Amino acid sequence: xxxxxxxxxxxxxxxxxxxxxxxxxxDSATQFLAKAIKAYGYCEKINFEVYEADxxxxxxxxxxxxxxxxxxxxxxxxxxxxAEKLLDRFATTPLEARTDFAGQITSEIESWWTTIxxxxxxxxIHLNFIEINDAVFGHFAAKVPSSFPFQSKRINFELMxxxxxQKHVFLADVAGLSSAAGYAFAHDPRLYATAKVAFALDFxxxxxxxxxxxxxxxxxxxxxxxxxDLDNTVWGGVIGDDGVENIQxxxxxxGHAFDHLQRWAKELQRRGIILAVCSKNNEDTAKKPFQxxxxxxxRLEDIAVFVANWDNKADNIKRIQTILNIGFDAxxxxxxxxxxxxxxxxxxxxxTVPELPEDPSLYVAHLSALNLFETASFSDxxxxxxxxxxxxxxxxxFQKSFTSIDAYLGSLGMVAEVKxxxxxxxxxxxxxxxxxxQFNLRTIRYTTADVDxxxxxxxxxxxxxxxADKFGDHGLIGLIILKQLDAATAFIDTWIMxxxxxxxxxxxxxxxxxxxxxxxxxxxxxxxxxxxTSKNSMVKDLYGDMGFAARDGKWxxxxxxxxxxxxxxxxx
Amino acid sequence: xxxxxxxxxxxxxxxxxGVFNNPSIQLKYETTxxxxxxxxxxxxxxxxxxxxxxxxxxxNFTELQKFKNVGDMCxxxxxxxxxxxxx
Numbered sequence: 148x149x150x151x152x153x154x155x156x157x158x159x160x161x162x163x164x165x166x167x168x169x170x171x172x173x174d175s176a177t178q179f180l181a182k183a184i185k186a187y188g189y190c191e192k193i194n195f196e197v198y199e200a201d202x203x204x205x206x207x208x209x210x211x212x213x214x215x216x217x218x219x220x221x222x223x224x225x226x227x228x229x230a231e232k233l234l235d236r237f238a239t240t241p242l243e244a245r246t247d248f249a250g251q252i253t254s255e256i257e258s259w260w261t262t263i264x265x266x267x268x269x270x271x272i273h274l275n276f277i278e279i280n281d282a283v284f285g286h287f288a289a290k291v292p293s294s295f296p297f298q299s300k301r302i303n304f305e306l307m308x309x310x311x312x313q314k315h316v317f318l319a320d321v322a323g324l325s326s327a328a329g330y331a332f333a334h335d336p337r338l339y340a341t342a343k344v345a346f347a348l349d350f351x352x353x354x355x356x357x358x359x360x361x362x363x364x365x366x367x368x369x370x371x372x373x374x375x376d377l378d379n380t381v382w383g384g385v386i387g388d389d390g391v392e393n394i395q396x397x398x399x400x401x402g403h404a405f406d407h408l409q410r411w412a413k414e415l416q417r418r419g420i421i422l423a424v425c426s427k428n429n430e431d432t433a434k435k436p437f438q439x440x441x442x443x444x445x446r447l448e449d450i451a452v453f454v455a456n457w458d459n460k461a462d463n464i465k466r467i468q469t470i471l472n473i474g475f476d477a478x479x480x481x482x483x484x485x486x487x488x489x490x491x492x493x494x495x496x497x498x499t500v501p502e503l504p505e506d507p508s509l510y511v512a513h514l515s516a517l518n519l520f521e522t523a524s525f526s527d528x529x530x531x532x533x534x535x536x537x538x539x540x541x542x543x544x545f546q547k548s549f550t551s552i553d554a555y556l557g558s559l560g561m562v563a564e565v566k567x568x569x570x571x572x573x574x575x576x577x578x579x580x581x582x583x584x585q586f587n588l589r590t591i592r593y594t595t596a597d598v599d600x601x602x603x604x605x606x607x608x609x610x611x612x613x614x615a616d617k618f619g620d621h622g623l624i625g626l627i628i629l630k631q632l633d634a635a636t637a638f639i640d641t642w643i644m645x646x647x648x649x650x651x652x653x654x655x656x657x658x659x660x661x662x663x664x665x666x667x668x669x670x671x672x673x674x675x676x677x678x679x680t681s682k683n684s685m686v687k688d689l690y691g692d693m694g695f696a697a698r699d700g701k702w703x704x705x706x707x708x709x710x711x712x713x714x715x716x717x718x719x
Numbered sequence: 720x721x722x723x724x725x726x727x728x729x730x731x732x733x734x735x736x737g738v739f740n741n742p743s744i745q746l747k748y749e750t751t752x753x754x755x756x757x758x759x760x761x762x763x764x765x766x767x768x769x770x771x772x773x774x775x776x777x778x779n780f781t782e783l784q785k786f787k788n789v790g791d792m793c794x795x796x797x798x799x800x801x802x803x804x805x806x
Contacts, residue, residue: 151737151769158740178761335768341780342764 150179150348153355156186164194167362170221170269172200172208175229175345180354184225187355191363202343209259212266223362224269226259229345230277230299231334237295245293249301257309260316264596271316272361274354275303277325277333314577314595317365317523319357327516328353356518364523367582367592370499371473373415374464376482377426377433377455381409381445383507387428391435397442404508409444411511416449419529420520421536423452423467425480430455451536460487461494471536472649474584474682479519483507524578528622538619556651556715559616563653564719565660568602568609568626575623576611579643584682586644588675588689593641606631607640608664612657614648614716624648625657629664635671642675655712658693662709675702721804724748727793734773738765748790774800 169184171177181197188195198219200208205226208216216224233252240248260271280288281295288294303322310316325333328350335347346354363369378385382405383395395402396409416422422445426433433455437447447453452470454463460482468475475497482488483503492500504513568576577595584590593601601607612625625648628641639661644653665673675690677683690702694709722730732746739757752758758766770792771777776799786792 155740179765337780338764338768341783342760344764348765348768 148352150183150351153183153186153352156189157182159189161189161194164189164192166194166196167223167366168196168198168219168221169223169225169358169362170198170200170216170219171225171227172205172216173227173229174203174205174232175227175339176202176343177227179344179348180227180346180351183351183355184358187352187359191359193359193362205259209262217266221267221269223272223365224263224267225272225274225358226256227274228256228276230279231339231345233276233299233302234279234281234295237298242293245298248298249305252302253305253309256306257313260309260313264313264315268594269315270365270594271313272319272358273306273310273316274319274321274357275306276322277330278303278322279330317361319354319361321354321357324350324353324357360518360521361523364521365581367584369477369522369582370420370479370520371477372421372423372451372467372471372479373412374423374425374467374478374480375412376480376484376487377424377428379483379507380481380503380510381405381412381424382436382443386436387432391439394436394440396436396440401507402442404506404510406442406444407511408507411515413444413449415520416533418525419532421451421471421473421532422449423471424450424454425460425463425467425482426455427457427460428455448537449533451533459490461491464491464495464498470539472585481514523581524574526575526578528575531620531622534619535621553715559618559651559715561614561616561651561716562719563615563656563716564613566611566613568598568611572611572623573598573602576609576626579623579626579645580641583643583645584680585685586649587680587683588639588642588686589678590680590683591641601628608637608668610657610660610664612644612653612660614653621645621648625653627657627661629661629673631668631670632674634669637665637668637670637673639673639675652712652714652716654689654693656714656716656718658704659711659714660718662704662706662711666706671706673704673706675704676700677702721801722797724793724797727796727800728789730773731770731789731793731796734769735766738762738769746789748788748793750789751787770796776800776803 167188171181171184173180177199181199185195185197198216198221200216208214237245237248244251256273263269263271276299278296278299284291284294284296288296291297306318310318333347333350334345338344338347375381383401384393386394396405412422424433430453434447434453436443437445437450452467454467456463464478464480468478475495479499479501480491481501481503488500488502491498499519501514501517501519503510566572574595577593577598580591580593580598602609608629608631610627611623614621614624624645626641626643627639630638630640632638642657644657661673675695677687677690679687691697693704695702695704728746728748732744735746736742736744739755739762741757744755752763767778767783774796776796778795782795786795
């Protein structure tokens with residue numbers, strides 16, 4: 148997309164879009180970038196209110212707690228230091244100090260990050276440096292620690308290491324964008340010389356997309372599932388016509404192009420994206436390559452939900468969505484057929500349906516350039532996800548053989564572990580507060596640092612719930628944050644539960660546990676609140692169902708008269 | 720391809736309406752930045768880049784500094800396009 152096209156969005160009506168306050172601080176002129184961010188926000192239905200600091204005012208804006216930066220109360224602070232300015236600074240660094248140029252720059256940046264965290268709750272989106280070769284040593288610079296290319300690569304590397312420790316910092320890989328587009332595209336020397344604008348205008352849409360992608364991921368808007376078509380998407384040819392020996396994968400025909408797509412999908416699955424199949428085929432025929440073909444990279448155990456039949460794909464995707472219990476807006480559907488793509492777009496507009504090039508060897512390059520799977524966190528639980536959903540699919544089958552729900556629940560052998568938040572659960576807890584949209588009573592988002600503060604405060608009680616049954620371990624599926632308001636009252640600040648464990652008595656179990664903890668502290672009543680969002684209507688009646696009484700827009704449970712619910716979950 | 724001064728002015732006018740998101744701009748040869756609302760240094764940069772892209776030419780820095788009004792830019796464009804057409 149060209150800047151001139153993107154800019155047309157600025158004339159649109161933003162008034163219905165949710166606002167996000169974003170501050171932009173740079174050491175070069177940032178006006179065009181600010182425009183690009185605002186305009187790109189429209190593509191993603193975000194109304195960015197951009198506060199732009201004066202040119203090159205990073206130090207004063209960040210260090211002064213009363214600066215305009217902090218007064219603008221940003222939710223996001225974009226820090227943008229240009230590679231060109233970095234090169235100027237390198238040139239004025241004495242020769243003997245150059246081998247530690249990177250250390251000096253990164254420690255300055257790190258101190259900005261920590262200072263910002265002291266004065267603001269904003270998340271920082273830090274743009275890394277384009278890695279320019281100043282051609283002073285040529286390629287040999289790679290072996291010269293005092294050269295600029297050596298030091299600028301080191302800076303980017305060290306920023307990644309520092310950012311791991313700073314949970315409120317997110318790096319935008321501008322160096323990666325520049326190497327994809329080319330430095331001649333990313334930077335216009337005339338624009339920089341005449342106006343100190345370091346990004347070329349037509350590079351700005353890519354930078355604005357990176358920033359917006361990160362903002363979306365932080366606010367919990369992430370893709371969780373990739374649904375794949377099979378014929379001519381996962382392999383070349385039509386399995387029903389060609390037979391398992393003749394489909395193109397591995398060395399046959401265009402096989403390597405399809406290998407590439409399968410490897411990419413497999414990597415996504417390994418990092419916690421759920422894979423599903425949606426194919427017009429007989430189920431047995433469609434499964435055959437996964438079971439029998441030696442060159443298939445994807446195997447049946449990689450696929451959480453496998454749907455192959457002759458119904459229309461929109462209905463089948465609805466089925467997959469029901470089993471997985473995730474939003475349509477967390478689903479990406481990849482299909483080589485324009486007909487199927489359009490059908491799904493038409494019937495399920497919330498599903499992301501990328502175009503696909505006709506040439507299969509371009510599939511992965513095209514899809515990865517879209518950056519569909521941005522995330523704001525990564526934990527060990529992500530790795531377990533496919534197995535959990537497969538167990539859920541098995542549970543669904545198992546469920547059919549029981550007529551009484553109680554008999555079914557009793558037979559599951561459910562065991563729950565209840566613990567205050569600890570060092571291990573901390574990142575997962577923060578991630579759940581950021582991502583959970585449906586079973587989330589108040590949708591308060593917390594960072595790891597926030598959660599850490601709460602669990603160490605005497606006014607709060609924290610509880611995490613892990614659930615296992617005979618089919619497998621669900622991992623951490625629920626969390627509660629109670630805040631003691633006074634000697635007799637505790638407020639349910641946060642109640643989040645995974646939709647995977649609905650309707651099996653977990654809600655009742657959680658209430659029982661809250662009541663026990665509250666009684667131990669001498670509390671006489673629990674107060675809950677439901678704050679509606681566009682996605683959490685499933686819990687609007689939860690407190691009523693749990694025996695809470697409505698009062699003043701909130702819900703109260705009298706602990707003196709409360710008697711525990713019967714559940715089929717044993718506390719570990 | 721060579722173009723007349725009038726043709727060039729009309730095209731510059733069209734490019735400018737796009738850059739300024741304002742379809743009602745009417746340029747004359749003697750128009751300067753003071754005469755058009757919103758023609759600040761930032762929009763000026765965008766305008767120059769867009770004109771270059773549109774006519775597939777490049778201005779150099781000294782040329783840009785000499786332009787006193789829209790007419791100067793048009794004359795420069797007419798000369799550049801004639802040269803490109805002849806070569």
